[in-house]
Amino acid sequence: MTHDFVVVGAGVSGLTSALLLARNGYSVALVEKAGHTAPLLRGFSRRGVHFDTGFHYAGGMGNGEPLDVFFRYLGLSDRLSSFPFDASGFDTIRTAPDGFEFRFPSGYDRLLENLVEAFPAERSAVEAYLRGVRSAFDSIPYLSLDAPLDPNGALRRVFGPTLRETLDSLTGDEILKSVLSTHCLLYGVPPEEVSFQQHACIVGSYYLSARGIAGGGRSLATAFDARLDELGVEILRGCGVASLSVAPEGLLRGVRLDDGRELRCGGAVVTVHPRTMLDMAPGGSFRPAYKKRIMGLEDTVSAFMLYSVSDLPLPILSGRNLFVLPSADSVRGIGNRPLEESPLYLTAARGQADDVPRGFIGIFPALSETTRAWEDSVTGNRPESYRRFKEGITDRMEHLVKRYCPELGRATACADSSTPLTVRDFGNAPSGGLYGVKHKVGQYNPVPLTRVKGLYLAGQSVTSPGILGAILSGFMACGNILGHDRLIKGLLACR
Numbered sequence: 001m002t003h004d005f006v007v008v009g010a011g012v013s014g015l016t017s018a019l020l021l022a023r024n025g026y027s028v029a030l031v032e033k034a035g036h037t038a039p040l041l042r043g044f045s046r047r048g049v050h051f052d053t054g055f056h057y058a059g060g061m062g063n064g065e066p067l068d069v070f071f072r073y074l075g076l077s078d079r080l081s082s083f084p085f086d087a088s089g090f091d092t093i094r095t096a097p098d099g100f101e102f103r104f105p106s107g108y109d110r111l112l113e114n115l116v117e118a119f120p121a122e123r124s125a126v127e128a129y130l131r132g133v134r135s136a137f138d139s140i141p142y143l144s145l146d147a148p149l150d151p152n153g154a155l156r157r158v159f160g161p162t163l164r165e166t167l168d169s170l171t172g173d174e175i176l177k178s179v180l181s182t183h184c185l186l187y188g189v190p191p192e193e194v195s196f197q198q199h200a201c202i203v204g205s206y207y208l209s210a211r212g213i214a215g216g217g218r219s220l221a222t223a224f225d226a227r228l229d230e231l232g233v234e235i236l237r238g239c240g241v242a243s244l245s246v247a248p249e250g251l252l253r254g255v256r257l258d259d260g261r262e263l264r265c266g267g268a269v270v271t272v273h274p275r276t277m278l279d280m281a282p283g284g285s286f287r288p289a290y291k292k293r294i295m296g297l298e299d300t301v302s303a304f305m306l307y308s309v310s311d312l313p314l315p316i317l318s319g320r321n322l323f324v325l326p327s328a329d330s331v332r333g334i335g336n337r338p339l340e341e342s343p344l345y346l347t348a349a350r351g352q353a354d355d356v357p358r359g360f361i362g363i364f365p366a367l368s369e370t371t372r373a374w375e376d377s378v379t380g381n382r383p384e385s386y387r388r389f390k391e392g393i394t395d396r397m398e399h400l401v402k403r404y405c406p407e408l409g410r411a412t413a414c415a416d417s418s419t420p421l422t423v424r425d426f427g428n429a430p431s432g433g434l435y436g437v438k439h440k441v442g443q444y445n446p447v448p449l450t451r452v453k454g455l456y457l458a459g460q461s462v463t464s465p466g467i468l469g470a471i472l473s474g475f476m477a478c479g480n481i482l483g484h485d486r487l488i489k490g491l492l493a494c495r
């Protein structure tokens, strides 16, 4: 079997890369280890309630905003129906135990108004912060179609300043700092590690607007599948790539699948975790320094998660998320705290037949080390000690949710729960990190171009996490093949 390109991994970045290459005339095979494309997006159901696992809401999906334009270019828009989250407050940040609340509205102007109303003495800090986010967001190629392709953009993410340093330079108000740092939970890196540039790349889209997709992540996965089919992409599901075939002169010439089949190709876009990519590459493909760097990359935080169903609708989570901070500095060192001191992110789960919240997902960041004792066990065959540990964590999560959010009522019951090991095994994430490799100051993540000719890298670890980040990574990688100017021109025509 010979194709122009093989795309490895059918998460959002792989699906995007396959569509971009096929839309521009190449023959493409897309290889996914799981039994479905986009396994992270498909979620699962319990007691008639569907729990999304990799997509709840996104920023920048409003008319003409970056994600909307990406969807149009990729041919997904007509297959998706998005709906606005509560424009007056899509994310509520609640500090416990004093019950202070701040609600993030859609739009920079409204956000400025709400922040100044809540922190009247901090107008200049808030203005400077929002100016900084906006200008950083607008400097990112593809997110802004006018931004030049600036190689130093990536360096600003490595050299900093960090979000924490930026906030410290603007204000001494610890509550304001924690409110503006809470969205770290959306990318799994604490404020003292993430660069301000990277933070802005993610929150900048949510400050534009926040929207959901009718039917959740499954609808997005189905839209991708239909478009891939339309463009004739060959999809190989349920069989991973075991290794990359590289000719002695350093040219990629194919991939070998777990079942021994060989796919010949002129090039490949690999979207898996960078350490998995390294395992696939023949020994001499990369320099020792590059290998050492990839092996040393730190992963994003993992999580314990609670999936609950409710007898009654939960209007508090309709078009809204709730973030609870047990103390002003609880996002500092996220994951590295006992459950009782950890921030909590609560988002809606919907019934099968309607879009009304009939349950919720509670996400407590945690380090993968918390389940290290059972790391050799596999799903469906974990020891009794793990089961008891998980039961204990689940009881504590239920108790905390009830304490922090009495509005969720007594009509809720736990339907399931998960640990960092679940994230590792269901998400094919080597260490159980929620969002791949950290983008943090001082850490050099791989870039799309590699030393192996014809081998390109994409994915959340390369560019940025989230649906927007994963799609962006597909554009960044494929721009090297198709020409960035050509892609930007195509996007401009869709604006």
Ligand SMILES: Cc1cc2nc3c(=O)[nH]c(=O)nc-3n(C[C@H](O)[C@H](O)[C@H](O)COP(=O)(O)OP(=O)(O)OC[C@H]3O[C@@H](n4cnc5c(N)ncnc54)[C@H](O)[C@@H]3O)c2cc1C
Pocket: 008, 009, 010, 011, 012, 013, 014, 031, 032, 033, 034, 038, 039, 040, 053, 054, 055, 056, 057, 058, 239, 240, 241, 242, 271, 272, 273, 276, 427, 428, 434, 435, 458, 459, 460, 461, 464, 465, 466, 467, 468, 470
């Ligand atoms: C709990 C949770 C909630 C989230 N909520 C949101 C949200 O509300 N909004 C948002 O925008 N983002 C959200 N995200 C983040 C978003 O889902 C991810 O950033 C994005 O989907 C990552 O896409 P990717 O293609 O980079 O990686 P992945 O989806 O990890 O894709 C990599 C693919 O490669 C496959 N693979 C691995 N090894 C092999 C192999 N050897 N051969 C072939 N295939 C292989 C994997 O199975 C996987 O499908 C959430 C993530 C999590 C974990």
